[in-house]
Amino acid sequence: ADTVVTRLTRPADSQFDSQPTWFPGENRIAFSRRSAFPSQVQIWTTTYPGAEESLVVEVPPEVSPANPDFSPDGSRLAIEYGRDIFTLRLETGEIRFLPRTTGSRLRDPSWSPDGTQLACISDISFKIFRVDSTPFRQTAEVVGSYRSISWSPMNTKFGSHIAVDDRFGILITSPDNLQLERVISRGVHPDWSPDGTKLAYIRNSEVHIL
Secondary structure, three states: OOOOOOOOOOOOOOOOEEEEEEEOOOOOOEEEEOOOOOOOEEEEEEEEOOOEEEEEEEEEEOOEEEEEEHHHHHHEEEEOOOEEEEEEEOOOOOEOOOOOOOOOEEEEEOOOOOOOEEEEOOOOOOEEEEOOOOOOOEEEEEOOOOEEEEEEEOOOOOOOOOOEEEOOOOEEOOOOOOOOOOEEOEEEEEEEEOOOOOEEEEEEEEEEEO
16 A cells, blocks of 8 residues: 655745654644744644644744653653753643753753653763652763663563663663663664664664664
């Protein structure tokens, strides 16, 4: 059978859409939309197959939001914002920032399976934050030069694991002990399957699965 391609968004001539991410368990996708005239950046959602677009949040044009990621229950988005990461509660519009050290940068947010924690990459480590408390607080840090991070869903056999990549390949660890084990050499950009049993990654500009 022929593959069917469906166009979901229709930006204007001066607009550009990027960074789609699926809403958990529903046919809804969040994405970034940049407008040139007037200059602004927004986070939108659209439905599939209905293609009904809704504005979620608008931010100042000098800082681009990036990598929107839905929490497991779909109630919040974690979004990169310049050198920061904030969470956005979709129902109320509440925005809360992760704490960071002055001069450092946080990027690539990844939710824990229960939505109570966020992992992310900093300039010198990866960090874990509790995001079900007030204020948000950092609970763990593993020093190293990491490029991306992915927190797996809970699996009944293997539990949950965090995957990170450095310049030598991909490592995984349990969030309980944070003891890294190298499982893939020369691989980058790890991403867990929905059941938490497989790991997709890039090697030599090709997609591989472990």
